Amino acid sequence: MRHSTSQSEHNDITRALNDLKLMLLDETAEPKALPLSLLRDITNDFSEDRRIGTGGFATVYKGILENGLSVAVKRMYYSNLDDNDFHQEIQCLIEAKHKNIVRCLGYCFESHGEMVRYNGKFVMAEVQHRLLCFEYLSKDGSSGLEWRMRYQIIKGICQGLHYLHAKHIVHLDLNPTNILLDDNMVPKIAGFGISRCFGKDETIYTETLRGTPGYIAPQRMDSTKITIYSNIFSLGVVILLS
Structure with a gap:
């Protein structure tokens, strides 16, 4: 199910999308924080038809930008990776810039309340989203x-x-x-x-x-x-x- 977006969220997505396009053209650009709303949008809300890989720690989706370029979005499993592991991965990726190292374009770490089903009832729970965005390699x-x-x-x-x-x-x-x-x-x-x-x-x-x-x-x-x-x-x- 696609998440509806407000005008403010739409503006945030547009700005972040423009930043992402520029980063794809500039190999010297540093990875930057990207909003969850953008990563949802370019992966069609992490739809199954965009899934390109699954591992023990994450699922990877193909993100398609408006200009036809593609990126890879890695969505971590909440239960299999703690915050320190995620921070370590970001640190290593920011430090590693080489033609034989996959290029990291951005990262997302957001936490907010969502209604989730628990024991047959809907309750408000804090949900963490940890994602990374990379150059797309086919x-x-x-x-x-x-x-x-x-x-x-x-x-x-x-x-x-x-x-x-x-x-x-x-x-x-x-x-x-x-x-x-x-x-x-x-x-x-x-x-x-x-x-x-x-x-x-x-x-x-x-x-x-x-x-x-x-x-x-x-x-x-x-x-x-x-x-x-x-x-x-x-x-x-x-x-x-x-």
Whole structure:
């Protein structure tokens, strides 16, 4: 069901839409806060026919702008991701600007009261909306490609990962589903939901082991310490399966 919009909301959508169009044309533009009303509008209220992917933490929808350009809108599941994880992902995405890293255009974190059904009755509840907006990439995977092209894709992934490590960003969930391709078959690393950014001399630990089975480094099974070597193991598995 589409949400009705007031004139004020319509004006907000128009302004934010213009900002988003400009960001698509300017690769140096910083990601900015986007209103939920805009993201609802360009995804047709997160309709099923706009859904382009689903994972353990979010569903991704195709957003279509008035000028025919498209973006990807990632809508987080409320129960599977806490605020700190969301803030960490935004921080990593703002820090990461490279041709082999998916480009983040904006983010949305809104909380407001909504009538929801509970035990057969409607009650007022606080509902949180956490979303990210990215450049739209229509391809994924490198299977079936000739070796020269697969080599170029692997090289691009390595360059993107090297950049992340130089920026002290540990991805922690590098796997084929988090590697997308643009129209020119340039790979871009995505899926920063459990990534961590840290200072040059900082050591970070995690209490919960998360990631994609088969791509998690064995040393992470017995240690809570996070290092860039966790990504290297994942990269090796990705290359073997390419």
